[in-house]
Amino acid sequence: MSQTELFASPPVPPTPDRQAGLDRLKAFTPMMGRRYAAQRNFDFGPEDRSNISVLSAHVRHRLVLEPELAQAALKAHGLQTAEKFIQEVCWRTYWKGWLELRPSRWSEYKAELSQALHTLGEDEALRRRYHAARNGLTGLECFDAWVGELMQTGYLHNHARMWFASIWIYTLELPWVLGADLFLRHLIDGDPASNTLSWRWVGGLQTAGKTYLARASNIEKYTGGRFTPDAGALAHDAPPLDPALQHPAPQTLAAGEAPDPDAPALVWLHEEDLHAESWAADRLDVRAVVRQAQPLARGELELGECAARFTQQALIDGAKRAGAHFGLTAQAAAHIEDVIDMARSAGAKQILMQRPAVGPGQDQMAAYRAALAQADLTLCEMRRSWDAAFHPYATKGFFKFKSAIPTVFDQLRLN
Ligand SMILES: Cc1cc2nc3c(=O)[nH]c(=O)nc-3n(C[C@H](O)[C@H](O)[C@H](O)COP(=O)(O)OP(=O)(O)OC[C@H]3O[C@@H](n4cnc5c(N)ncnc54)[C@H](O)[C@@H]3O)c2cc1C
Structure with missing residues (x-):
């Protein structure tokens, strides 16, 4: 069977x-x-x-x-x-x-990506190679098919992601950050940690001395013969992109904050945590539920269609459930000023959210914290026990x- x-x-x-x-x-x-x-x-x-x-x-x-x-x-x-x-x-x-x-790895990725996008504007040969890869026009049947699948479904199998990243770096000799950016913007599960660090791992930037080489026989075996690439068309070697790799020392983790049980609260849902029913906020005086209006950008270029659609509908689903849970109608907020206005009109004194992870979510909060403090609203960034323990x-x-x-x-x- x-x-x-x-x-x-x-x-x-x-x-x-x-x-x-x-x-x-x-x-x-x-x-x-x-x-x-x-x-x-x-x-x-x-x-x-x-x-x-x-x-x-x-x-x-x-x-x-x-x-x-x-x-x-x-x-x-x-x-x-x-x-x-x-x-x-x-x-x-x-x-x-x-x-x-080690949040500096995310800042470095963004800086390196900015630089690579700038170089694309100046280097026509690189630009041509990048567009051929990005549009699935390399002539490598498996790779071109995976690009099509990524664009049409926003999903790739884990093994295909490994082959794709390896071919991008070692066969097509393209900058790894451009490939990581393509994945992050188009995958429906696009995640700053899993994606950036998996790309780094393939290129020998994560585990010292370890890289991943896509082999024709492995692709043939694990695609059940759907693809039979010519071994001569793939790179034969995968040298680490940084042979002298050293990671920054781990910094202290931000502790989660406990909500004030006496302060009226606004629940703020964002795309990284859409299950407010399990935030342990049931006994609090929740006066308003607000959701992020639009999916966050995941880089300088546009968010892929599948990823944008998935995130948008997930936000709506999360808000609907949270609204029902707290007996309120969830509203959408496009800007921090909207959140502040909604908190004021609901009489909320504290904003409850799950702490956004390092990545676009945390980048955005860095800009929002001052505005909330100025509006005299306490921001309570909670952490799930799963994250805190692991x-x-x-x-x-x-x-x-x-x-x-x-x-x-x-x-x-x-x-
Ligand atoms: C280059 C590259 C980029 C990747 N980018 C992402 C990304 O942006 N977002 C993302 O969620 N995963 C990423 N992954 C990890 C992995 O490919 C996907 O999580 C997995 O393919 C999802 O399919 P699944 O839900 O059927 O996984 P299953 O095999 O059913 O695994 C169950 C769950 O475990 C987690 N998981 C499984 N494998 C991995 C893995 N290798 N690393 C981390 N989590 C894993 C996922 O949450 C998944 O839903 C990447 C892997 C590579 C090699």
């Missing part, structure tokens, strides 16, 4: 709301054990995603939560059998924690991080 007959393939792109995420979680749970470990590396193509969850965009926007994935896997299979699936969920947490501890372990490599999983699960009472 084929994989597809055993487990249904989800629609890609998936429906951007919590209910669709929960439905997919339920349908995929039986797959989270040994089958996932054995099959996850196969990219059967956009029509057959039965071997992976395709929940990353839901998790990215916290329409569905990491502990919900972990709990489903643990309950159905136990920690040992579901180890691989749980570790993959924790890779996301690891990357996020790693970047929280992030301190992201100081070194994933090996150390993953060995902490049982301890953290105990702490979070997930066993």
Whole structure:
């Protein structure tokens, strides 16, 4: 019996709301054990995603939560059998924690990207090569197909992302930041930590001495023969982009803030956390619910259509649920001044939000904090217990991080 007959393939792109995420979680749970470990590396193509969850965009926007994935896997299979699936969920947490501890890597990425975009304007040969890659006109069948899939669905299988990034850097010899930018703007799960640090990992900028080389035989095997690239057309070598790699020392993590139980509050939903029902704000005096009006930009160039659509609908879904939860009608705010006006007219004295992660969300808050303070509104940036418990372990490599999983699960009472 084929994989597809055993487990249904989800629609890609998936429906951007919590209910669709929960439905997919339920349908995929039986797959989270040994089958996932054995099959996850196969990219059967956009029509057959039965071997992976395709929940990353839901998790990215916290329409569905990491502990919900972990709990489903643990309950159905136990920690040992579901180890691989749980570790993959924790890779996301690891990357996020790693970047929280070293935010300068995000600032460097933005500066390097700005420089690369400037160079594109001046260097016609580079510009031509970039546009051929970006438009899927390289002549490399697999690569061109992945570009098409990315543009049409906003999603690529993990293995395809690794091959894509490797070919971009080592075969097409394009600047890694331009490829990372293309992914970040077009992926429906586009995430500053997972994306930037995975690209860095492929190019030997994350783990000293480690790079990823896309091989023709590996592509053929793991695409089930859908692609049979000519080995001579791919790079044979993947030297690290920075052979003298050194990371900045981890900085102190920002602690989450507890809301003032006596102060009237405004709940502010943004695209990084759209499940206000689990913010533990039930006993507070919530007077207004406000959502970010539009998806945030993820770079200097335009946000991809699939990513913009997914995020916009996810924001609407999150706001609708939050409104129902607090018995209020959620309003959309395009500017910080709108949030301030809404807080004032509702009589709110504190603004509750989940602390945005390092990336566009945190960049925006850096600009907003002063305006809120000036308006005499207290900003309460909460942190989820999942992040607070896991992030301190992201100081070194994933090996150390993953060995902490049982301890953290105990702490979070997930066993
Ligand atoms: C170059 C490159 C760029 C990437 N950019 C992103 C990105 O912008 N956003 C993003 O969410 N993931 C990114 N990934 C990680 C990974 O490819 C996706 O999370 C995964 O393919 C999502 O598919 P899925 O939900 O079916 O995963 P599953 O295999 O079903 O895994 C379950 C969950 O675990 C997490 N996960 C799985 N694999 C990884 C991984 N390698 N790293 C981090 N988290 C993982 C995801 O949240 C996922 O939903 C990138 C990987 C590479 C190599």
